[in-house]
Amino acid sequence: MRPNDSNPNRRDFLKMSALLSGWLTLSVDLPAAVSAARPGTPAGGFSPSLFVRFGPDGSVIFNLPKQEMGQGIGTGLAMVFADELGADLSRMTVAQADYNPQFGDVVQGVTGGSNSIRACWKPLREAAARVRALFITAAAGVWNAQPAGCYTENGFVIDRSTGRRLAFADLLDRAARLDLPATAPLKDPKEYRYIGKPVANHRTRSIVLGQARYGLDLELPGMLHAAVERCPVFLGKLKSVDDSAARRMPGVVAVVRISGLRKDIRLSPFEGDTATYPYTVAEGVAVVATSTWAAFQGKKALKIEWEGGPFGGVSDQTVQDQLSAARTETGKTVFEYGPVDRAFGEAGRVVEGTYDTGFQAHAMMEPLTAVADVRPDACELWAGHQYGRRVAGEVAAVLNRPTDQVRVHILPSGGAFGRRWEADFVVEAALISKEVGKPVKVTWTREDEIRHDYYHAAERDHHRVALDAAGKIRAWDLRRFTFDFFAGWSWNPYRYGIPAARMRAVLLPSPLQTGSWRSVGSHRETFARECFVDEMAHSLGRDPLAFRLELLAEPPVVPEGQANPADWLAKAEYDRRKTRRLLERVAEVSGWLPLGSHPARGMGVAVTNYCAQVVQVERAGENLRVKKVVAVIDCGMVINPSLVKGQVEGGIIWGLQAVWYGGIRLQEGRVQQSNFHDYRMIRMHEAPEIEVHLIDSDEPPSGAGEPGVPALAPAFSNAVFALTGVRIRSLPMDSPGLMTGRKS
16 A cells, blocks of 8 residues: 555545535545446445545445455455454445556455455455544544554444543544554454454345345436347357348347457456466347347347358367367476376386366356446446456457546446456447447346356366385376366375476367356366375275375475475475365364274265365165265455355355256357256255365465365265266266256
8 A cells, every 4th residue: 555645635635525415535545536326326425435434423334346246245345344443344334346446456356266355354454454543543632642542443432541432423524634644553353343253244135125236227317228149159250140120120229230359368467477368259249229128129130140160160079079189289388397207107007087077157147237338538337347457448448548538337246256257248338339329238148148158168187197016106197188278287285295297288279268267277177186086095995085184294395496495395385284184174074084994985075275075975766966065164264254154155056066067068169058947057955965164264364255166076076986986087977867856
C-alpha cells in the first residue's frame, strides 16, 4: 500500500464525503475512484472508497474486491476486515465491488486458484488496522486520552482504563478531519472474535428466498436482448447465412455477424510471468430483439452453413488416435535430474501405468450472461466475471479504445469454476452493443454453455519407475500427452527421496478450446500419480497408505545443479512434512489404522499437498456405491470452518461427477451433449456421506475452493480396485452400470 502522503487532496475529499447523505467514506488505500450504482448496491448511492464505508447509524459497508460465485468469499473476507477493525459483523453489509485498478492485481486480480483469502489476508488486515487506528485517534482526542490505552470492539472505541466508549458513528465528523495513518499495528490473533468461528454465509437467506440478484436479473432502460448462434466446430467459419426468416420474427430488431477472434494472451498480469495461451471468441451470428424469448426464437429461425475448419472431422476415435500416435514423440523436458535412463537399464523390475482423463465441461448452475452499453465515448459492462482487468483489456482491444473508457461492474454469479475467467461472452455483448447502438444483454442457453465451453483438457499420463532388487525406487519417469496449452510442472512429493526423475510433455492440437477448470490440471495429474502409487504398493505387497508414508520418509536427494541446496531441502521437507501430516490424520479419522494391517476391503486413499481423502465403496446388488468419503484439508489458518467444509464437500461432489458422468463426446468436430439430460449431474440420492476434518494451523490461510477436487478420483478408483480387483485407468468411467443409480 502507498503511504497517504501520496494523496495531498485526501483531507478535502474526506470532508466532502462526510457531507454526502451523512456518510463518511474512507479511502483505505489509494485515491478514490467513482463507482456507478448497480443492482444490489445499498441505498445511499455509490461508494468511492476501496474497502469500506460507514453510515451514521453505525452500519458498515464492506466492498468485496473478489467475485462472489457461491464460495462464500463475501462472508470470509468481511470476517477478516471486521475482526481487524473491531466492527460488529452483524451490522456489516457486503457489496460486490466493481473492477477498480486501484485495488491492484493482488487484491482484485483473478478470483480463482483458491487465492481470495490467501491474496487478501494481509492487505485487508493492514487496511482495517489503519481505519481502526484512525477511529482510536479520534476517540482519544475527545477524551484527551492516549490512543495506546484504547481499543475497538463491536463497532465502538473503548478506553481500557475507564470503560468509556464511543461508537464509530459518533466519531465520523472528527475522523474526517484526521489523516489516515500510513501504517498501523495488527491485532494479536487471540483478540479475534470471528476468525475461526463457523459464521453463517451472509448470502444464504437472500438466495433461499430468491432475493439474490444475478446477471440474468439485470435490466437497463432501453436494453435489447441477444442470442448468438456460434460455429459448432472449434475454429470453424461462417460459410453463409439466410437471416430473412429471423428478421421477420416478432420483436427481432437486428441480426449481427460476429467475426471469430483468436489471439495469445498472458496467463498472469504480473510482469515476471510470461506464459501465454490462445484465447478464442467463436464466429457466430447474433439475433437482437426486444426480449430474450424473441431473440431465442429468431436464433432458431436462422439458416446457417458452417465450414468445419481444421477440426471438422474430429471424433472421439480421432482423439484416441492422436494420443496413441504421440507415443513416438520425445516431447519437451519439463524437468530432469539424475541418471534416469541408466537406472532403467539396470533396474531389477519396472512398474508402469497409463491413465487417461477426458475433456470436461463446467456446467455452471447459472448460464453465462453479459450486458454491454457501448457509447461513442465510453463503454460500460456488467458481468459475473472472475477477472475484471481481463474483461476491460479484451473489450478495449476489440473496440480499439483505451481501457480507461471501459467500466466493468462485477456481478455475483451462480458458479464459475474457471469458466468466467474467460472474456468471450463479454466481448460478444460489447461487439453487438456497438453495432446496434444500445445496451444489449447476451444470454447463453444451457446448450450454448455445454457446446461452447473452455473445456478441461483431455490428457494421458504414462508413469514408470525403476526398482532395485530391494524394491526401492531408483528412477521415476513421467510422460504426459496433453491437449492443455499449459503442460507444466507435476507436483510429486514422493520423488524427493529418489535419485533420478524426469518429466516430458507432448502438447497436442486440441479439437476444443481448453481453459481453467476447478482444480485446473491437478485433477488430471493427481488421478494418474495417486493411482500409480497405489499400483506400486499393491505390486510390492504393501499397504497403500503405509507405502506412501515410507516414500515420504526416504532421505532427500538434492538434484545436481541446485543453486541453493539448503533452500531446496527446506522446501522438500516442508512439502513432505505437510503431506505426511495429511496422510496420518486421514488414516486416523477414516478407520484405516493400524497401518499395514490391510484395511477393510473397499477403501482407497489419495493425497495432494492440501487434501487427503479416503473413499469407501461397497456392493449394492450387481452395482457399487460410494458409501463414504473422509477428507482432511490443510489450508493454513481457517477463517470460517463451515465455509471451508462446504467448499471441500462441493469439491468432492464435483470430482465425483467428473468420474461418473463427465466427459465430452465428439463427432465431426461437434460436441454431442447439450444439457443435463446427457451431461449428467450428481443427484441427491447418489451423494455419499462426507466427513471433512480441518488441520489446526497457525500458518497464513490459503484457499479451499479447489483442494477438495483432485484426490477424489484416485481415492475412488483405488477403492474400487481394493473391492473388485479392477483398475480404473480412464475417466470418466467407461462402465456406465457400475455405480448404483447411474441410469438415464
